[in-house]
Amino acid sequence: MTVVWWAAPVAPADAPGLVALLDGHERDRLDRFRRPADRARYLAAHALVRLVLAATVGTPAAALPFDRTCRCGAQHGKPVLPGGPGFSLTHAGDLVGVAVHPDGAVGLDVEQARELGDLPAMVAHVCSPQESAADADAFFTLWTRKEALLKAVGTGLATPMSAITLGPAGVIAWTGDDAPRDPLWLADLHPAAGYHAAVAGTGPRPEITEERGDGLLAAQAR
Template sequence: MTEHEVLVRWARADDARPGLLGLLDAVERARYEATARPGDKARFLVGCALSRLALGELLGLPPAGVPLRRVCPRCGGPHGKVTLALPEGSPHADVDFSVTHSGEVIGVAVCRDAAVGLDVEDDAVALDVDAAARTALGDAELSALYARPAAERRTAFLRTWTRKEAVLKALGVGLRVPLRGLEVSAPDTAPAVLAWPEQLGRRPEASLADLTVEGAHTAAVAVLAAGGVRTVVHEQH
């Protein structure tokens, strides 16, 4: 079994400050300036800076020199999923990362030699658990959820949701794969993938870890790699 170390860094939108603008490239600065809502601008700025700081540390590059690329697969615009644009043959071609945010919390996970996905959910956000569960949970997961006392269902659902989202982010498929087809272990048991959606056509090896940010935000990180995999998470706040 191969052990993969994941660096997870957390920050808040109120960490935004003018000095971070110097870390952004021209495309990022243009998007920042074009964003109207102050909260969205702050989250975007902190997310970019946090990604560059974490990746720069791993790659041995200054944060502003980390080659990030955003291209929408549909229109070609500069607003797609952010990726590393390393030259062919780079010794760091095996580096992957994932960015997430919810409410005021922003996170980035960085991993070498494996695909990584990170998700966080603000536990205080308004949520219709019943409607969300019908969309995201398979039959067995739904039955297990409603076997719990009503007061426990929100927390249990968010734990399951973040595990699933982390896996789909690591796969790079977003929500194009039905969440109901991806079954994970019960929230109060060790995190694991129990069943994969048929649409994937493959069954990668996955390792998941549950996280809690600031005691109030449910989060999870997933690592996908060939062969057996175990994840070791190092968090920085």
């Protein structure tokens, strides 16, 4: 089963107990954010993933040993938990999200619906030649689906979204040298009104549930 947890951002000043869960790398990142909203989203997402994973693997949240080895060898890549389940983090507006998938890599994305200043240009960036998006809602649906897929396969936005063609059942085609060969699953999510979200991974599609994680954060905040 893949579980997706949603929560509201939490200001560090209001949650010293959550800050205490973070390791040195995470605290350095937290301190670099200048905007309070960015700090609150970062803290909530990274504390929540620690709390959820701790319950899954039976290790205290503050002791989880994340590996952030990038392709270049430095410790600034996507975090993984050695020997643990796959997970993915995302945030937008007043939401943070964490997806945990026990059977491999997973990708999660959320976007807040909003007006786009140059919709045709954005659509051209996201859509393959076989796709179209008539309005902002259709655009954000495509964006979150493709961003989730790219996170799941590990390439991120280094792969153009236009290389992926989606249909009602998922991925129809994926072009390029880095196109995955494994089967892919994809699902839309419904975190809150005014938001689009999707989760994706490799292999057979699992059962997917959505939960609120605000209570977990509140219990550890002080």
